[in-house]
Amino acid sequence: MRLDQYLAQAVPGFSRGMARKIIDLGGVHMDGRRLRRSSQVVGQGAALEIFVDGEPQDIFSIGEENILYQDSYLIAVNKPAGINTQPTPARYKGTLYEALIRHLDNPFRRGTRPSLGMVQRLDRDTSGVLVFSTHPGSHKPLSASFSNRSVRKIYLALVDGCLACEQGVFHSEIARQHRTNLMKSVDRGGKEALTQYSVVERFAEATLVRVEIPTGRSHQIRVHFSEAGHPLLGDIRYGGPANRCGQAVPRQMLHAWRIELEHPITKTPVVFEAPLPMDFLRWLECARHPESGPGGPDKQG
Numbered sequence: 001m002r003l004d005q006y007l008a009q010a011v012p013g014f015s016r017g018m019a020r021k022i023i024d025l026g027g028v029h030m031d032g033r034r035l036r037r038s039s040q041v042v043g044q045g046a047a048l049e050i051f052v053d054g055e056p057q058d059i060f061s062i063g064e065e066n067i068l069y070q071d072s073y074l075i076a077v078n079k080p081a082g083i084n085t086q087p088t089p090a091r092y093k094g095t096l097y098e099a100l101i102r103h104l105d106n107p108f109r110r111g112t113r114p115s116l117g118m119v120q121r122l123d124r125d126t127s128g129v130l131v132f133s134t135h136p137g138s139h140k141p142l143s144a145s146f147s148n149r150s151v152r153k154i155y156l157a158l159v160d161g162c163l164a165c166e167q168g169v170f171h172s173e174i175a176r177q178h179r180t181n182l183m184k185s186v187d188r189g190g191k192e193a194l195t196q197y198s199v200v201e202r203f204a205e206a207t208l209v210r211v212e213i214p215t216g217r218s219h220q221i222r223v224h225f226s227e228a229g230h231p232l233l234g235d236i237r238y239g240g241p242a243n244r245c246g247q248a249v250p251r252q253m254l255h256a257w258r259i260e261l262e263h264p265i266t267k268t269p270v271v272f273e274a275p276l277p278m279d280f281l282r283w284l285e286c287a288r289h290p291e292s293g294p295g296g297p298d299k300q301g
């Protein structure tokens with residue numbers, strides 16, 4: 001059955017016209033990916049999510065623990081996993097951007113919207129450092145520093161299996177595949193993606209790697225490790241396992257650990273680091289000490 005037809009039948013008060021509008025705005029996701037075509041066929045067992053502003057949604061609020069750095073020109077935050085970075089026309093509430101707008105709002109200047117500019121993005125299930133401009137004068141130079149590759153971006157990732165080499169480089173062109181909405185390396189017609197990695201720690205069934213990406217292509221870390229036969233743990237869309245080292249993987253295990261850049265106004269070097277979140281740390285602890293993990297001999301019961 002067509003997507004718009006299915007929504008009109010399944011959602012009370014929805015017409016096919018309303019369904020098409022929400023789909024066009026990017027407000028319908030199937031199995032975790034955004035759909036753009038009303039004619040998309042809905043298969044049996046598919047998981048659908050509909051995001052419409054004005055409906056009850058979980059509101060994410062920025063706490064002091066999320067702020068890594070803030071001045072008059074930029075803000076660096078530690079984004080939790082499970083939060084969308086940016087709003088879409090169909091979904092504004094519940095995003096990191098909306099939470100930052102509320103955080104920056106000046107109660108003594110009602111009616112004046114805070115200046116907040118996006119210069120980078122992280123996937124919903126990726127945690128870690130994100131930088132935003134907070135002044136009109138800083139947005140252009142900050143954006144330029146990301147686009148001209150003068151920003152150093154370092155990630156920590158848990159990948160499946162044991163990597164053969166202690167360090168390596170993936171270099172390809174990647175492009176989005178319209179049928180699956182996933183990114184993939186292509187012979188031509190894509191955008192350059194360069195991924196450098198080094199092994200930090202090895203486990204029985206996984207490897208912790210430090211990853212640096214001079215380029216900033218969508219999903220490039222996930223794509224490159226998946227195509228190398230070592231997808232990220234928990235990254236189901238790119239073939240990652242949901243369970244390793246005798247324990248469940250809570251999400252795609254990718255964390256934006258460190259950003260180094262030149263301040264857009266003062267021109268001084270600045271460094272932002274986001275500590276590993278608890279879900280990542282707990283998994284590492286269990287992998288290091290499997291005897292005390294779920295089902296191990298230290299388990300009481």
